[in-house]
Amino acid sequence: MTSAKAALLTALSRTDSPRRETLRRELARERLSEDAKLMRPKLVLASASPRRLRLLAQVGIEPDALRPASIDEKPRAGEMPRGLVARLARSKAETARDQIANDRDIADAYVLAADTIVAVGRRILMKPEYLEEAAASLNLLSGRAHRVLTAVCLITPGDKVRTKIVDTKVRFKHLSRPEIEAYIASREWRGKAGGYAIQGLAGSFVQKLSGSYTNVVGLPLTEVVGLLIGEGFPIHFNWIRAAESEAE
Secondary structure, three states: OOHHHHHHHHHHOOOOOOHHHHHHHHHHHHHOOHHHHOOOOOEEEOOOOHHHHHHHHHOOOOOOEEOOOOOOOOOOOOOOHHHHHHHHHHHHHHHHHHHOOOOOOOOOOEEEEEEEEEEEOOEEEOOOOOHHHHHHHHHHHOOOEEEEEEEEEEEOOOOOEEEEEEEEEEEEOOOOHHHHHHHHHHOOOOOOHHHOOOOOHHHHHEEEEEOOHHHHHOOOHHHHHHHHHHOOOOHHHHHHHHHHHHHO
């Protein structure tokens, strides 16, 4: 066997893991030690959304870093709402995890990602980019019920992936043309799934809501807190610390 062929076979037979896995697994093993267990774990949020940051702050969670994940959010042919939102949330989480892979300060952090979509039946309403798209969304939602789905994806330091989908039903009143035009002029619809923000002016459109309100805002807090606690992230530590600070 020639030396060139031997070198090729050696290269092909290598089983070295990517650097991301090596570092992450190394730090995950270190965390199993008794000293490491006493350290507060870190959290990376795969978003820079002010709404999601405010919601996390509401329950005493402050991410150690933000790693917004830029991915293609277009639905695939025939993709259903639940399948789409779950795929996007996981893709965002995995992209953010890869971004921190070689950063020793946060390589072993929990990674939290979420994606929210609005659906009318099987029709998916994404974030409108233009005035005409926003107006079309509001006209479609006017006087009928729709669903707001948020998928939350959590990746633990040991690379365990947990996903939860929350589905909230929202019914809008009939919207007049002046109401739609005024809302479009407010620009509040920009960057919002379905072209509206329930925590803002569009709150006056809602006749009925069944399910999680914070889900419609963009992050279902009950489910997020449940996922984090279930995977060992100490949510309540911050609550106790806050109470102690107020008592001083």
